[in-house]
Amino acid sequence: MVASDQFLPISSLKGFSAPTHLLYVDDVLIFCTGTVRNLRRVVHDFKVYGSISGQLVNWSKSSIFFGSSISPARISSLQSLVGMQIGRLPFCYLGVPLFRGKPRKFVLMPIADKILSKFAKWKHKSLSLAGRATLIRSVITSSFVHSFMVYKWLISLIQMVTKKIRNFLWTGSCEETKLVRVAWNHCCRPYALGGLGLKDLALLNDSLLRKLTWKFITSNNFAFTFFV
Incomplete structure (x- = not known):
């Protein structure tokens, strides 16, 4: 046509x-x-x-x-x-908000709230430390990947989410406690280096955006060449 x-x-x-x-x-x-x-x-x-x-x-x-x-x-x-x-605008498509301008907290916050709400559904008292770590790796972290591939998240929002994930790992609750914890960067180390194999969300966000940037630079796909 x-x-x-x-x-x-x-x-x-x-x-x-x-x-x-x-x-x-x-x-x-x-x-x-x-x-x-x-x-x-x-x-x-x-x-x-x-x-x-x-x-x-x-x-x-x-x-x-x-x-x-x-x-x-x-x-x-x-x-x-x-x-x-x-x-x-804004509206959500395939779980990612579409909006004009830079990512703002009020746009991305609903994504974080929806993912973190999964903590409340898990019976943390019956979960071991290994079980909570597995849930964080397989459910929570992977839930952020889709939006991390598109938007640069505010560091303050990532820090808030990381804090709740860290609290859930050690106590079974997202709320702040006075228990002593291992440094989070140690938890994000591979198993071979004594860590729990968890993902640093800020690093994950940055890595996925770099991958997208590389596609813009090298891909001949119409979807990338048009925007470049």
């Missing part, structure tokens, strides 16, 4: 193709210029696809997002055309 001028994609730098869509399982994200012609084309094509395949779009659960320069009157007009609710 783009090649035949039936669909206008979002603007991009000269010489670069802008993305028109992203597909993930049963989710479809369409990127286009907000014209009546474009939106009518999108709605028409989805209805034709649904009539043929039997896979119908749930318009009431779908959202349409607009740029900051569009007027309220035009937003209302285009929304009524597609029959979708108006989406607003």
Whole structure:
């Protein structure tokens, strides 16, 4: 449709193709210029696809997002055309918040709260130290990986999360106690060096972002070359 001028994609730098869509399982994200012609084309094509395949779009659960320069009157007009609710930032997609600007504590805090809430569901009194360490490695730490691959977390937030994890490891509770503990950097050492094999969250966050940066530099995948 783009090649035949039936669909206008979002603007991009000269010489670069802008993305028109992203597909993930049963989710479809369409990127286009907000014209009546474009939106009518999108709605028409989805209805034709649904009539043929039997896979119908749930318009009431779908959202349409607009740029900051569009007027309220035009937003209302285009929304009524597609029959979708108006989406607003921030919102979560695949467990990661999408927002504009730098990561802020109020955006990332819900992720930390949701992960740390798992502590309350575990019967810590019946767990040994080894059992608590295993839960931290296999459940808590891995739960942060998805967002760590995308955003640089605030160091103050990582320190708060680390403190609660450390307390749970030694006492079975996230609350502060007066018990003597082994230094956390010792706990994050490999087994071979006398540690518990736990992950330093700040180091993990930094490593995953460096991996993403390397992909931006070396990958020929369209998703990376467009943003570079």
